[in-house]
Amino acid sequence: MIDGLVGGRLYGEAQIRTGQNGRRFVTCKVRAATNDGDTIFVNVIAFDDDVQTALLALSDADSVALSGTLTPKVWTDKNGLVKPALDMVAHKLLTAYDGRREADE
Numbered sequence: 001m002i003d004g005l006v007g008g009r010l011y012g013e014a015q016i017r018t019g020q021n022g023r024r025f026v027t028c029k030v031r032a033a034t035n036d037g038d039t040i041f042v043n044v045i046a047f048d049d050d051v052q053t054a055l056l057a058l059s060d061a062d063s064v065a066l067s068g069t070l071t072p073k074v075w076t077d078k079n080g081l082v083k084p085a086l087d088m089v090a091h092k093l094l095t096a097y098d099g100r101r102e103a104d105e
Contacts, residue, residue: 008032
């Protein structure tokens with residue numbers, strides 16, 4: 001298990017799902033830039049109610065920073081190239097909107 005912090009932009013919209021046990025969770029994808037200029041996709045799942053609410057309030061391409069548990073993965077694109085990816089169970093989330101709300105108070 002790796003605890004990590006990932007910053008990037010939401011790729012698409014967050015989706016509400018329901019597990020076999022009836023528990024609600026939210027999934028989304030985040031595009032994060034790497035040091036060499038490539039992009040890595042982070043597959044995010046959130047069980048925490050506050051994180052779920054915040055993810056659902058975001059739109060495609062909104063900036064986000066997430067902390068949580070990371071699992072490295074690989075996937076193969078349509079051209080047969082193996083690409084890195086990360087799976088994250090998000091525990092905390094920060095967006096640009098959070099800073100605006102605090103400044104308004």
